[in-house]
Amino acid sequence: MPSPYAVPRNATAPAPLDTRTRIETPEGIDLLLRPAGLVPRALAFGMDFSFRALILGALFLVFSLFESFGAGMTALSLFLVTWWYTVLFEVLNQGRTPGKQIMGLRVIHDDGTPIGWTASLIRNLLRFVDMMPFGYSLGAISCLQHPQFKRLGDLAAGTLVVYRDTPPLRPVLPDAVALVAPFVMNLDEQRAVLGFAERQSTLSSERTLELASILAEPLQVRPEQAVTQLNGVARGLLGST
Amino acid sequence: MKQALFEARHQAHWQRFGESLDALERGKPLKDSAGTFTRDYRRICSQLALAQERGYSSHLVDPLQQLAMRGHQQLYRHRSPIGSQLLGFVLAGFPRLVRAEWRLVAIASLMFFGSLIGMAGLIQGFPDLVYSVLAPEQVSEMESMYDPQGQRIGQVMERAADDDWMMFGYYIMHNIGIAFQTYATGLLFGLGSLFFLFFNGLMIGAVAGHLTSIGYGQTFWSFVIGHGAFELTAIALAGAAGLKLGWALLAPGQLSRAQALRLAAKTSVQLIYGVILFLLIAAFIEAYWSSMRWPQPVLKYTVGAALWALVIAYLVFAGRNQHAPD
Numbered sequence: 001m002p003s004p005y006a007v008p009r010n011a012t013a014p015a016p017l018d019t020r021t022r023i024e025t026p027e028g029i030d031l032l033l034r035p036a037g038l039v040p041r042a043l044a045f046g047m048d049f050s051f052r053a054l055i056l057g058a059l060f061l062v063f064s065l066f067e068s069f070g071a072g073m074t075a076l077s078l079f080l081v082t083w084w085y086t087v088l089f090e091v092l093n094q095g096r097t098p099g100k101q102i103m104g105l106r107v108i109h110d111d112g113t114p115i116g117w118t119a120s121l122i123r124n125l126l127r128f129v130d131m132m133p134f135g136y137s138l139g140a141i142s143c144l145q146h147p148q149f150k151r152l153g154d155l156a157a158g159t160l161v162v163y164r165d166t167p168p169l170r171p172v173l174p175d176a177v178a179l180v181a182p183f184v185m186n187l188d189e190q191r192a193v194l195g196f197a198e199r200q201s202t203l204s205s206e207r208t209l210e211l212a213s214i215l216a217e218p219l220q221v222r223p224e225q226a227v228t229q230l231n232g233v234a235r236g237l238l239g240s241t
Numbered sequence: 242m243k244q245a246l247f248e249a250r251h252q253a254h255w256q257r258f259g260e261s262l263d264a265l266e267r268g269k270p271l272k273d274s275a276g277t278f279t280r281d282y283r284r285i286c287s288q289l290a291l292a293q294e295r296g297y298s299s300h301l302v303d304p305l306q307q308l309a310m311r312g313h314q315q316l317y318r319h320r321s322p323i324g325s326q327l328l329g330f331v332l333a334g335f336p337r338l339v340r341a342e343w344r345l346v347a348i349a350s351l352m353f354f355g356s357l358i359g360m361a362g363l364i365q366g367f368p369d370l371v372y373s374v375l376a377p378e379q380v381s382e383m384e385s386m387y388d389p390q391g392q393r394i395g396q397v398m399e400r401a402a403d404d405d406w407m408m409f410g411y412y413i414m415h416n417i418g419i420a421f422q423t424y425a426t427g428l429l430f431g432l433g434s435l436f437f438l439f440f441n442g443l444m445i446g447a448v449a450g451h452l453t454s455i456g457y458g459q460t461f462w463s464f465v466i467g468h469g470a471f472e473l474t475a476i477a478l479a480g481a482a483g484l485k486l487g488w489a490l491l492a493p494g495q496l497s498r499a500q501a502l503r504l505a506a507k508t509s510v511q512l513i514y515g516v517i518l519f520l521l522i523a524a525f526i527e528a529y530w531s532s533m534r535w536p537q538p539v540l541k542y543t544v545g546a547a548l549w550a551l552v553i554a555y556l557v558f559a560g561r562n563q564h565a566p567d
Contacts, residue, residue, distance in 0.1 A: 027286035031310050072410030079414035083421060094266060094314075112310070113317040122506045125513070128425035129433070152428055155499060156486065156506040165307045171300050187296035194244075194298030238298070239243020 021148060021160075023112045031112045034163040035148040038140060040103045041161055045136075047099035052081050083124070090120045096164075104166070110158045119157040126153035171198035178239075179232035183218050190237055197234030244297045251288060258285060258308055265315045282312040333560025335515040340556070342481060342512070345488065349480035352438040353473070360446030364454055371451040374443055383448050387457045387464065409528035416472060417520050420479035424513055427483020430490055434483030441476060463538040466545030467531045470552045471523035475516045482509035482516070 021033045059077045063070035089097040095106040095115045107115045107123070130139030130151045139151035148160055174197060185193065200208055212230045213223035221229050258281050289305040326334070339346055364370050371380060419441060426433020452461040489505030490498055526548070531541075 025286070025309075025313055027283060027309075029286045029289050029309055031313060032306060068407035072407035075407070075410035075414045079410075079417060082414075083417070108314070112313055114314050116318070118507060118510050121513070122510050125421055125425050125510075126428055126506075128422060129428045132426075132429075156428065156502050158503045158506075165310070167307065168300060168303050187294075190296040191298060198298055198300050237244065239245045 019147070019149075023110075025112070033108070033112065033160065034165075036103075036105050036161045036163055037149050038143045040105060040163075041143070041149070042136075042140075044097070044099035044103040044105055047102055048086065048097050049099075051098055052085055055085075056081055086124045086127075087117075087120045090115050090124075091117055100161070104164050105161055106164050107159050107161050110160055115159055119159050122157035123153035123159050126156055127151075129153070172201055173197050173235065173238070174200055174231045176228060176231035176235045178236040179229065180236055181233045182220055193230060193234050194237055197231050200231070242295070244295075244301055247292070247295075247297065248301055254281070255285070255304070255308060258282075258312070262308070262311045262315060266311070278312075279316065282309075282316055285309050285312060330511075330514070331518070334511070335518075336556050336559040338508070338511055339478065339481075339515070342485060342508075345481040345484045346478065349434070349438055349484055350477045352435055353442045353477045353480060356439045356442030357446040357449070357473075360443050361450035361453070364447060364450030368451070368454050371447045374447045375451075380451065383452065384455070384457065387452050387461045389457060389460050408532065409524055412524040412527050413521070416475075416524065417517060420476055420513075420516050420520060423476060423479045424483045424486075424509070424516075427480075427486040427509075428490075429487070431484045431487020434480045434487060437483075438477070438480040445473075459538055463541040463545075464531050466542060467548055468523040468527040470545065470548040471519045471526065474552050474556075475519035475523065478512055478519070479516045482512035485509040485512070 019035055019037075021035060022030045023033060024030055056078065059081075060074055063073045063077070066073070086097050090107050093101075095108055100106060107120070109115060109119060127139075130136055130142070130153055132138055139153070142155065143149050143151045146155075150160065154160065181193075196211060203211070208227055209223070212226035215230060216223040216226040219226055219229050219233075261278065261281075285305065285308050289302070289309050292302050292305055360370075360374075375383075419437070423434055423437040423441070426437060449461065449465075452458060485505045486502065486509055489501040493501035496504070530544075536544075
């Protein structure tokens with residue numbers, strides 16, 4: 001049913017309050033990406049750094065058994081671990097180095113596609129500049145001033161570090177008799193009412209009452225009954241199977 | 242359609258799609274639904290659009306959003322030009338790219354070889370100049386490495402056989418590291434690349450000039466001429482790739498600086514693929530041929546000259562034919 005308050009379907013979405021990025025796919029839907037900020041990325045880097053140190057330490061021990069062959073292998077492994085550790089993990093493990101995996105991050109292209117060899121090599125070679133002049137200063141500055149937290153390597157490679165989404169838990173809806181709201185609701189309002197019912201288990205009863213009583217007047221009930229009434233409306237919106 | 246009905250009708254399908262995504266993300270091939278993956282993905286997308294349009298609650302929309310996101314990650318891939326087309330790149334793509342960027346290659350070469358030759362020349366006139374760029378210990382180490390009395394050249398003397406492996410590893414790490422630095426610092430408006438080109442040219446020139454002026458020229462030049470063809474060229478090319486990044490920031494043309502940088506990075510990393518290849522070849526030659534003592538200097542000079550001619554001919558002529566394999 002048409003609502004006088006409905007937002008036109010082709011209206012531009014309001015600017016989000018958070019840092020989520022929308023990317024339109026060829027299928028006509030929007031992917032929502034959540035770029036990761038400086039702190040989780042720095043933690044992930046710290047973990048990767050210690051993993052690399054551990055790998056190198058172990059290799060050094062093994063190779064020190066062989067004399068110059070071992071020294072050659074040490075140099076070779078130092079090269080591989082320094083320059084290729086991140087590239088190999090990012091390309092072969094869905095954009096995740098071990099540190100990023102633990103922090104729940106991944107690297108993708110700007111357009112949401114998985115990272116490939118070229119982009120990964122660019123962003124990891126240019127890491128050298130991000131580390132200049134000391135302790136990731138340039139990278140940190142670039143990361144903090146960019147709306148999507150890109151360091152210089154990300155800017156050049158066209159990549160983005162985003163959070164991986166964890167699968168949401170199914171909420172339990174409070175029991176109620178299905179009702180029809182006594183007023184017309186637009187889509188956003190419908191979603192808000194559903195959200196109220198779904199998140200009720202995580203709210204305190206006082207807060208639930210407080211939120212519901214805002215709608216007591218349009219619902220034409222006393223404030224104490226608003227919660228039950230609103231749950232009923234949500235149940236009605238959800239429908240029965 | 243009410244949300245609960247919509248969900249009940251499609252739940253099983255979403256479940257199945259989620260399972261095939263799990264398999265794909267762990268790197269396993271799809272069992273049976275290989276042909277239906279794209280269709281399933283499109284259906285998820287349209288159901289997501291429907292769910293959003295009908296104002297279903299976020300506990301329905303969000304999982305669909307995630308399924309669409311994960312499906313998108315598996316379905317869309319950027320084709321890597323390297324790997325599938327390695328042969329075409331080596332035979333034609335790389336030299337074509339070097340010729341296309343000839344201005345930057347010329348600037349980088351001028352900077353690198355200019356400072357190298359200039360410094361080597363200056364040291365002939367003013368021998369003490371070597372101590373202005375190298376510490377006395379480094380100079381004496383260089384002298385002991387290229388002492389004509391040495392057993393194997395290019396390395397400190399007491400090391401014996403089986404060193405080839407060690408030197409190979411060392412050259413790979415050291416040289417490719419320098420090339421990568423030279424490239425990466427090009428992002429600082431090209432200044433870093435220019436600095437590293439100039440600095441490395443100066444160092445190599447100082448060593449070459451000093452060893453020549455004290456009479457170790459024969460051992461030194463016969464050692465370096467072979468792999469130098471690949472190694473020095475590679476460093477100049479890495480510098481050119483870095484300058485490409487810097488130039489994109491300085492003069493982005495019609496594009497925004499960010500766009501210009503992304504495009505330049507994509508081209509310049511192709512140069513870096515070639516540089517890596519060159520440096521691998523150089524490390525092989527350096528470890529297994531240059532350090533050998535038995536070939537007469539004449540033979541080494543001949544082979545070295547042939548390698549220089551090969552590199553130049555490769556960069557100038559390879560891939561000019563339109564029918565070159567690509």
